[in-house]
Amino acid sequence: MFKKIVIQLTLIISLVFGTLGQVPALAADTIDAKAGLVVDAQSGQILFDQASDKVLPIGSMTKLLTVYMTLKAVKQGKINWDTQVPVTNLAYELTKDTELTNVPLKKDGHYTVRDLYHAALIQSANSAAMLLGDAFAGSQTAAVDQMRQQLKSWGIKHAEIVNTSGLNNSYLDGQIYPGSKENDENKLSAQDMAIVAQHLLKAFPNVLKTTKKSSLPFASGTSTATTLKTWNFMLPGEAAADAKLPVDGLKTGTTELAGACFTGTVKKHGRRIISVVMHANQGDTDEKARFTETAKMMNQVYERQNYHQVAKGSLPGKRDQLAVKYGTQRRVKVGLAKAVGVWLPKAQTGPKLNYHLYANASLAAPVKAGTKVGYAKLKLPDTVHYLPGQQPKKTTIKTQAAVTKLSGFDLFKAQLSSLF
Template sequence: MTKFKQKIAIIFSVLLMMSALLAAPLHAQAATASIDAKAGIAVDAKTGQILYSKNSNQVLPIASMSKMLAVYLILKSIHSGQLKWNQRVHVNAEIAKISQNTELTNVTLNQSRTYTVRDLYKAALIYSANAAIMALGIAQAGSSKAFVNEMRTQVQKWGISDAKLYNAAGLTESEVGSEAYPNTAKNAENEMSAKDVAIVASKLLQAYPEVLQTTKQMKAWFAKGTSDAVEMTTHNYMLPGQADYLKGYEVDGLKTGTSDKAQACFTGTVKKNGHRIITVVMGASSKSNGNARFTNTQTIMKTVYTNFKPVRYKKGASLKRVTNFKVPDGKTTTVKAGIAHGTTIWVAKNQSANAVRFNSTQIQKKAGVAAPVAKNQKLGTATAQIDGQNVLYLQKKDAQITLRAKTSVAKANILVRLWRSFVGLF
């Protein structure tokens, strides 16, 4: 009977431990998933919160994912009026030669013809046409070198310091002939980390979301009605109706990349349940097995949406632990704070919003906020923590949540302020 009781006790103890493990919240802030790739990352497209990461700081070749940065600059020029959609573009002899290299992805460009900015733009995004994006870069900046200089300047403005950029297309320098950047090795090609690529993709989507209207297209004609006409087919096999489409995940972008050094890469994006994420997979497989980048992307996307849920904070919402700021010389000695912009913080599926805590940095820490305080005046910033750990973001500034005054506070009269000072002595 004693042995039986011991067995029952052991079984009961095991069941208790198992139930405790099942009930325990998922503390990891970034999802864990096994992918067969050199590097990868998943982030919230708006906030930059990191939801998955593998070797995301390692600088690697990015091949045609480079075109996202080039397209950002082209769209920037179009929005500023520097370029027009219907503007005709001439191509030089070297660009025409590159376009006729059958070992590269291209649409044929002819020196005797001109092409619209719109046609070249669509060819670059849908078909990953290398000469097309280089022709756009020259049309925008005047030369390939000048355009690459703009690319370098732009990533520096975004805080990306370890990128290596040589041409708009992501080809090796030997493949672009005389359009190569001066004094670079022939085997040099563009390199960034997965985190860098995610920053570029997020900046592109935030500034020019209309890019998705092009990247979601599976087919389009180039130079229709001419001898160079070609019906372009997307290389993004995760789009609806394609071989690697994942039911329930309506992928609508962004850009593939393939080279001997980069192997198969893919920057993807999907909006599910009202929340968009960006994924990057780098070095997924050899060029001959390009689908691995898509199956790895599927794994990351499913892992994020299965294991995490977004907690939404509306504009003006008060955050726990940073609700009030001191106003020592105000008519009222505190002012309520609200967030300047709506934001989202992802938590584990089995966690509640209470798992998120906030810490604030007040503009004037010791003295408090000086009166008078105007409504919507910036009071400071807040950062989020989950289970005592800082929430991870693409960039440090992404973690900063701006806090503004929800009401105005007038300055107290001199007698009140003197009385407060006197009472403070005791």
């Protein structure tokens, strides 16, 4: 057996030469809200943080979780887009309350999962969200149970979920989750909301095809047909749109306790971010307040920070190839199995990549493409933080091509030469 050799290297990845400074990784300005957060949608890196671990009422941002559970049930084949959902008495009575956002529903009528999904996401219809809960779980109580369990599976520990819509329990005519109180409502932290949105976007990216729309028809061809109108005024063409930010989602939330909230998302310069504003302080008098604070955070991130990346299949420095014994090629290229990267302030150079290459003296042909030959991990400054449980892990280094073995006289010569 050949002796195992481990090669350890530390290289600086940067577009310019320099060293790691002590520039804070987060934008310094605050927003006029109880809490705010921006994260990278893929990695979970925190890019702006203001009291993001404080548990607060979330209002209709709840519907992102309700929609996730609905899409999960569709994927599992438990329901489908054309499943007809019966209107319950509670949903019917609730939809007549002009204080609340809703869509018209026919008493004892039936509506498709598709229509209810659109109504919950675009118009924030509370009755529609409740009926979705009935569709994916069979009852409101069972729906809340499933939503709570889903949050636990994502590592969210301090969630308070009591209904599927985000309304205060006082609107539900006493039909509230067992053990909850008459004035309870759903609560999460900004970090928790970002995790919900992150899972929704990763598992069901097509949700953006709906959330980016300012309007859609509802229940076409029925007596309750109407046009859904978005509450996301940051969408292009809406009142709070920012020309620098092509926002395409996600969901507002408003109750007396929650104030004006918004979980948003935008993709720019190749990176998608997720933002959360909890209780914009001017929300009672300014309908744009939550969006103004969102734009402030989003613009700070893109203006003040850069994303540094080492591409999939690449490896910096001179060790991007390994020798191959008895191969038709003497060396094979190696590189990262997936891209790695990090956001840093623009005044700061790129991070270090610690990587280890290992082989039994050398690789021996035949060598398959994708053979594991080492691992790498970014060495990050102390100012870089991530959502709970999302700290970067080691990335595998693999061969980028196959190498066949020599044969016949060529193999004999290679074996002979290795003896001397």
